Amino acid sequence: xxxxxxxxxxxxxxxxxxxxxxxxxxxxxxxxxxxxxxxxxxxxxxxxxxxxxxxxxxxxxxxxxxxxxxxxxxxxxxxxxxxxxxxxxxxxxxxxxxxxxxxxxxxxxxxxxxxxxxxxxxxxxxxxxxxxxxxxxxxxxxxxxxxxxxxxxxxxxxxxxxxxxxxxxxxxxxxxxxxxxxxxxxxxxxxxxxxxxxxxxxxxxxxxxxxxxxxxxxxxxxxxxxxxxxxxxxxxxxxxxxxxxxxxxxxxxxxxxxxxxxxxxxxxxxxxxxxxxxxxxxxxxxxxxxxxxxxxxxxxxxxxxxxxxxxxxxxxxxxxxxxxxxxxxxxxxxxxxxxxxxxxxxxxxxxxxxxxxxxxxxxxxxxxxxxxxxxxxxxxxxxxxxxxxxxxxxxxxxxxxxxxxxxxxxxxxxxxxxxxxxxxxxxxxxxxxx
Amino acid sequence: xxxxxxxxxxxxxxxxxxxxxxxxxxxxxxxxxxxxxxxxxxxxxxxxxxxxxxxxxxxxxxxxxxxxxxxxxxxxxxxxxxxxxxxxxxxxxxxxxxxxxxxxxxxxxxxxxxxxxxxxxxxxxxxxxxxxxxxxxxxxxxxxxxxxxxxxxxxxxxxxxxxxxxxxxxxxxxxxxxxxxxxxxxxxxxxxxxxxxxxxxxxxxxxxxxxxxxxxxxxxxxxxxxxxxxxxxxxxxxxxxxxxxxxxxxxxxxxxxxxxxxxxxxxxxxxxxxxxxxxxxxxxxxxxxxxxxxxxxxxxxxxxxxx
Ligand SMILES: Nc1ncnc2c1ncn2[C@@H]1O[C@H](COP(=O)(O)OP(=O)(O)O)[C@@H](O)[C@H]1O
Ligand code: SF4
Ligand SMILES: [Mg+2]
Numbered sequence: 001x002x003x004x005x006x007x008x009x010x011x012x013x014x015x016x017x018x019x020x021x022x023x024x025x026x027x028x029x030x031x032x033x034x035x036x037x038x039x040x041x042x043x044x045x046x047x048x049x050x051x052x053x054x055x056x057x058x059x060x061x062x063x064x065x066x067x068x069x070x071x072x073x074x075x076x077x078x079x080x081x082x083x084x085x086x087x088x089x090x091x092x093x094x095x096x097x098x099x100x101x102x103x104x105x106x107x108x109x110x111x112x113x114x115x116x117x118x119x120x121x122x123x124x125x126x127x128x129x130x131x132x133x134x135x136x137x138x139x140x141x142x143x144x145x146x147x148x149x150x151x152x153x154x155x156x157x158x159x160x161x162x163x164x165x166x167x168x169x170x171x172x173x174x175x176x177x178x179x180x181x182x183x184x185x186x187x188x189x190x191x192x193x194x195x196x197x198x199x200x201x202x203x204x205x206x207x208x209x210x211x212x213x214x215x216x217x218x219x220x221x222x223x224x225x226x227x228x229x230x231x232x233x234x235x236x237x238x239x240x241x242x243x244x245x246x247x248x249x250x251x252x253x254x255x256x257x258x259x260x261x262x263x264x265x266x267x268x269x270x271x272x273x274x275x276x277x278x279x280x281x282x283x284x285x286x287x288x289x290x291x292x293x294x295x296x297x298x299x300x301x302x303x304x305x306x307x308x309x310x311x312x313x314x315x316x317x318x319x320x321x322x323x324x325x326x327x328x329x330x331x332x333x334x335x336x337x338x339x340x341x342x343x344x345x346x347x348x349x350x351x352x353x354x355x356x357x358x359x360x361x362x363x364x365x366x367x368x369x370x371x372x373x374x375x376x377x378x379x380x381x382x383x384x385x386x387x388x389x390x391x392x393x394x395x396x397x398x399x400x401x402x403x404x405x406x407x408x409x410x411x412x413x414x415x416x417x418x419x420x421x422x423x424x425x426x427x428x429x430x431x432x433x434x
Numbered sequence: 435x436x437x438x439x440x441x442x443x444x445x446x447x448x449x450x451x452x453x454x455x456x457x458x459x460x461x462x463x464x465x466x467x468x469x470x471x472x473x474x475x476x477x478x479x480x481x482x483x484x485x486x487x488x489x490x491x492x493x494x495x496x497x498x499x500x501x502x503x504x505x506x507x508x509x510x511x512x513x514x515x516x517x518x519x520x521x522x523x524x525x526x527x528x529x530x531x532x533x534x535x536x537x538x539x540x541x542x543x544x545x546x547x548x549x550x551x552x553x554x555x556x557x558x559x560x561x562x563x564x565x566x567x568x569x570x571x572x573x574x575x576x577x578x579x580x581x582x583x584x585x586x587x588x589x590x591x592x593x594x595x596x597x598x599x600x601x602x603x604x605x606x607x608x609x610x611x612x613x614x615x616x617x618x619x620x621x622x623x624x625x626x627x628x629x630x631x632x633x634x635x636x637x638x639x640x641x642x643x644x645x646x647x648x649x650x651x652x653x654x655x656x657x658x659x660x661x662x663x664x665x666x667x668x669x670x671x672x673x674x675x676x677x678x679x680x681x682x683x684x685x686x687x688x689x690x691x692x693x694x695x696x697x698x699x700x701x702x703x704x705x706x707x708x709x710x711x712x713x714x715x716x717x718x719x720x721x722x723x724x725x726x727x728x729x730x731x732x733x734x735x736x737x738x739x740x741x
Contacts, residue, residue, distance in 0.1 A: 070634055123640035136631035140653050142451055150639045181454040199635065 009082045010207045010239045011044040016076035018066050032311045036062040038263030049240040051250030054260035057307055060243045064211045068128045069111055078111040080122045125206035129213045133192035137184040143195055144180040150202040169198040190221035207239045247286050259283050262310055262318045269421035279423040281323045284430055315359050317412040329426050332391035332406050334362040347374055360406040372402050465733045472729025478722035486538035493532045503528035503688050514707050522707040524696050534711050536688035541671045548608045548670045553663050556616020564624030565647055581614040587673055594682045601683045604674055616659055623655035661731040668723030675716045690716045
């Protein structure tokens with residue numbers, strides 16, 4: 001294979017996890033882990049724009065920060081700048097487990113293990129634009145300092161040559177010489193985001209991670225910034241990771257989309273295909289919610305229920321608590337019963353404790369026998385989804401306890417669906433509506 | 435053709451940047467001084483510091499050690515307005531005017547040394563704890579908590595008493611006590627400021643930790659320290675005078691606390707001047723720096739309040 005046709009992978013992400021400890025009490029003991037990113041794998045190819053989409057809190061920012069080298073992963077790896085052959089070798093080595101091949105690849109490419117030279121190369125070539133344009137510019141620095149800083153760090157220019165480079169960068173983002181000696185507070189939100197973009201582009205990086213760069217802006221300004229980014233990408237061939245909670249924002253910009261839900265990728269694929277023919281019910285729900293460019297930050301209308309706690313992600317498929325197509329194989333578990341109980345306060349108040357043998361198998365203890373019986377009846381009632389009923393393998397009512405055992409299922413993993421598409425769903429295709 | 439466009443002309447960049455920064459500093463100072471009370475405080479400070487600096491020309495020392503009160507045994511406890519003794523003398527013939535003016539010099543020396551040393555130590559410790567975090571932070575803050583559990587005046591008094599009565603030891607005692615506050619303020623500020631995205635932006639660029647601290651964290655954290663240091667320029671003189679009043683400085687030192695203490699016995703006999711003038715100076719000094727400190731805070735840092 002010649003270098004010319006060699007499609008380089010800017011970032012190869014392999015089973016990446018980032019957990020944050022939850023500390024509690026006077027002793028600050030660790031009582032749990034927020035699984036902000038919980039097993040994400042994908043490739044980011046040179047020159048492409050990948051849209052990373054998902055509701056607020058699903059781990060997009062955390063993923064972006066790990067990829068930018070701002071946080072160390074809890075486990076898994078981010079690999080920088082691989083040739084096609086190296087990528088194949090990496091996946092073989094990862095499958096084979098720890099070995100000499102892997103160690104060698106990691107020293108040169110794994111972001112949290114790079115030696116000084118490679119780290120410098122990664123650092124120069126991976127830049128980030130943050131969501132909050134107010135917090136991302138030092139209020140005491142002039143625009144000339146802010147945009148010129150990367151060039152100064154790498155000693156690319158100084159004196160009047162530096163000023164001219166900065167002017168050039170400002171002009172690229174639609175600002176100009178007249179803005180050099182102003183402070184950030186003298187600009188509007190959109191202009192500030194332009195300054196951030198100019199700073200990120202100063203070193204002509206390979207990859208730019210854009211974390212909701214337009215979410216905080218007015219609608220009209222949003223469109224301008226999107227156009228600017230699109231143009232820059234087209235003209236200069238950057239690789240973009242475009243993070244957003246709003247699918248419509250990336251529709252015209254992204255070559256590929258990865259839909260994230262609760263720390264994992266639910267579906268990914270080429271943009272038009274994914275929009276026209278989603279496979280994952282979550283993707284479909286996002287599309288149906290179809291928030292237009294109103295800057296509406298309320299989340300996705302049309303998507304019911306709330307996002308589960310990332311410290312206790314649901315079993316099986318993480319989306320099963322909200323999925324309208326859920327099957328008995330989607331991971332129904334004891335937590336779903338407790339959730340149902342919470343909606344019936346009269347019964348929930350009588351719950352004394354839950355003795356779990358596994359996430360799928362537990363004894364629920366009540367204050368009296370009538371409450372236990374009431375739960376058993378409720379489990380057959382209309383409130384409980386039929387797929388959940390079908391997933392129950394055993395219910396037995398004791399004196400004051402109800403033992404429930406669900407069908408045990410494994411985590412639903414991403415599987416190839418042809419055409420560069422991956423989806424994590426037990427269904428082969430979306431059931432036709434109505 | 436004369437244009438007054440906002441875009442800077444094509445002069446060298448540094449000149450323009452310099453002018454913009456200078457203008458901003460000027461505007462900020464202007465805003466601080468537009469408040470009449472703050473301005474009043476500054477005027478008092480200028481006068482008192484002027485006295486301190488010009489002391490050798492204002493009242494000529496005729497003793498070998500200028501910081502000691504000269505004695506005029508021919509004019510014991512003469513009232514203000516007496517020839518050669520504008521503000522009167524003490525029971526031991528010490529010229530009150532001399533004590534007031536040279537006392538300003540002593541106070542300026544005291545407050546400048548203590549504030550410089552304590553701000554340097556406090557900012558270093560607080561920055562290290564807040565910027566690095568982790569175990570180091572825990573250890574440093576444990577030490578700070580121990581210091582903070584003892585009231586400032588009592589602590590300084592105890593140290594000065596143990597070290598023995600001398601003005602040098604008062605300076606040392608105050609330095610030991612006063613750095614803690616700055617460490618606490620600085621740590622809290624740094625922890626807050628380092629969460630800003632501009633700090634992460636600098637990390638993504640690849641700038642060094644030292645540069646990030648120096649350019650991003652320190653300048654955005656320092657304002658409350660400046661405010662506190664201004665207030666302490668006054669407070670330290672107050673505490674210092676208290677310590678020398680109760681006899682922890684050398685007897686006969688040209689210092690306001692010593693002078694108040696010397697004149698104290700005369701008050702019941704109607705000889706009010708020996709205590710009143712230096713006492714008034716202490717009060718004015720502390721007041722002036724507090725007015726200025728509050729003024730700076732109101733403009734630069736409206737959110738913080740003193741503890
Ligand atoms: N530094 C942190 N410490 C603890 N929890 C965090 C931290 N950063 C993010 N989280 C948690 O991780 C989850 C994902 O957050 P985030 O990555 O910001 O999501 P998104 O950008 O998609 O809104 C949230 O539950 C959030 O509360
Ligand atoms: S696996 Fe598919 S059908 Fe089942 S809950 Fe998840 S998204 Fe819905
Ligand atoms: Mg986010």
